[in-house]
Amino acid sequence: MLPPRALLSWHSCQGPMRSSRSSPCDKAAKCDFYTSALRCMRNSRRYAHQQWACSMLAIRLRRCGARGRPAYQVVVVDSRRKRNGVFLCRVGYYNPRLKSAQIDTGRLRLWTERGAAPTRTVARLLHRHAPGCTAAARNSGSVCLHWQ
Structure with a gap:
């Protein structure tokens, strides 16, 4: 069960993630989540560009x-x-x-x-x-x- 103050965010590479506003540990986890999300977005852009270049x-x-x-x-x-x-x-x-x-x-x-x-x-x-x-x-x- 999620606590009532928890935020639920979703990213296609990682799935749902729980983060609380008050805990510093959760802030670090949230930061890690965003950096991994940015990494996934960069990789998807690279993949999309390669797919576009190879397609006829x-x-x-x-x-x-x-x-x-x-x-x-x-x-x-x-x-x-x-x-x-x-x-x-x-x-x-x-x-x-x-x-x-x-x-x-x-x-x-x-x-x-x-x-x-x-x-x-x-x-x-x-x-x-x-x-x-x-x-x-x-x-x-x-x-x-x-x-x-």
Whole structure:
């Protein structure tokens, strides 16, 4: 049981910790807790940066719309994510029923310069609908964009 004056704090690396306001021993434990929490946050930032550097960015379609009425968003996403998972940036949209697309070429150019590669479907879509952008597929299966 926790005493009534105790504070309960939580950190993902250590779990719940009890600290009292009056005891100097608890203040030292609280200080140790915060230093370990900062250490964990620094390590998680390093890990997140390494994971970001190693991941491959893809420009692909994300399905939205009602059942039987598909619409797609053109998004920049980590290639390991699911089709409708978390994305980094929305570049445009495509409605196959109306055969219309709107693509922000400024954002598209920014993400391709950062290393994002479009899928084959998005490359065909860009070839048809994005002005100033032509997509060419190489024999290796990767798609590259050429800006005019």
